[in-house]
Amino acid sequence: MVAADEPGTNGQWPLWEVFLQPSGGAPFEHAGSVHAVDAESALQNARDVYTRRGEGVNLWVVPSAAIVASAPSDAGPFFDPGNDKPYRHPQFYTSPRGVRV
Amino acid sequence: MAADSAAAERAFDARIAAGETIEPKDWMPERYRKQLIRMMSQHAHSEIVGMLPEGNWITRAPTLQRKVGLLAKVQDEAGHGLYIYCGTETLGVDRTELVDQLLSGKAKYASIFNYPTLSWADIGTIGWFVDGAAIVNQTMLAKASYGPYARAMVRICKEENFHKRQGFEIIATLAAGTPEQRRMAQDAVNRWWWPSLMMFGPNDKDSPNSAELTKWGVKRKGNDELRQRFVNLTVAHAKAIDLVLPDPDLRYNAETGNWDFGTIDWAEFDRVIHGEGPLNRERLAARNKAHDEGAWVRAAASAYAAKHAPESASRAA
């Protein structure tokens, strides 16, 4: 069961987030959103709204309510663990003079 | 609590000053949210109402090529409306609510769309002037501090060039045609020039909203600067096709490098914005009619979805 099957508030159709793959092999990127009654029509609406000029080769539509996002207010502490580990970067390591590694 | 929100506001101002982009879930002053909802929804409404003057000519386009071009342009404008409505929704407002405001006449939209499209030359002139002015404005807004608005503008700007070029080609073709076609082209230019200049909004000194939006980095340039940029660009186009912009005061200022222009009739602007333009009532009636006539399509889609709900739920699971 997904949230998009539930009727929206005040009669509005559910909201879907649209992700677009610009070309084969490229990562999917968020394009925007559409309202639609179901997944199939969300996909069709997304095609009409976001790919009128071949902007993509693949589309994902995801019920907006299904997206879980990090909170901007704790962006600092949340991403912190990545910042204090310099040994994850190649610059942390030295190699003998004259050797290109 | 008051100290808290003052601190939050200072932090927000600092982010704006640093050129950071504000995203939907970020803390923002209520006033920033309100002003953005107002500005973005008016922008979205303008895209939607903007389809009406041109839609009026789809069945009367002079050739099949012109017809498919115009159809594609009008479809783009519907898309623009949807991009911006969806951007506005990220601020916590419902699209239904915004659409209701438009249909009830409560919301404002660009006053230019309350003027009539009397001949085919008007379609060319709209692409050239109105989409041209929109490009100047939207290129600036593509750097707006609110991420979803800026991203919608980037998408829109990519499409506007086609709008402008198809319009200019129409008007250039007429300008190079028979004397009657030239007269038609000049007449359209005469009628659309001043309303197009009004599209940029009041002079900066008379525009309190602008000052606030500039402070918050939503607008990066003033109305007057953008208007001047549009005039400078358009003078050269008019010269190239030998049409006259209807302003006896239009002259090059060697000192500033700008084309000085005459005084805009702001009383007319006020009248049209407040519902007394030539076609305000017709536009609203046409929009309501289209919405009402689409009711069965929405009902059918809902009924179809309800009927197939168990099936699509099991597919999604």
Ligand SMILES: [Fe+2]
């Ligand atoms: Fe547009």
Ligand SMILES: [Fe+2]
């Ligand atoms: Fe346009």
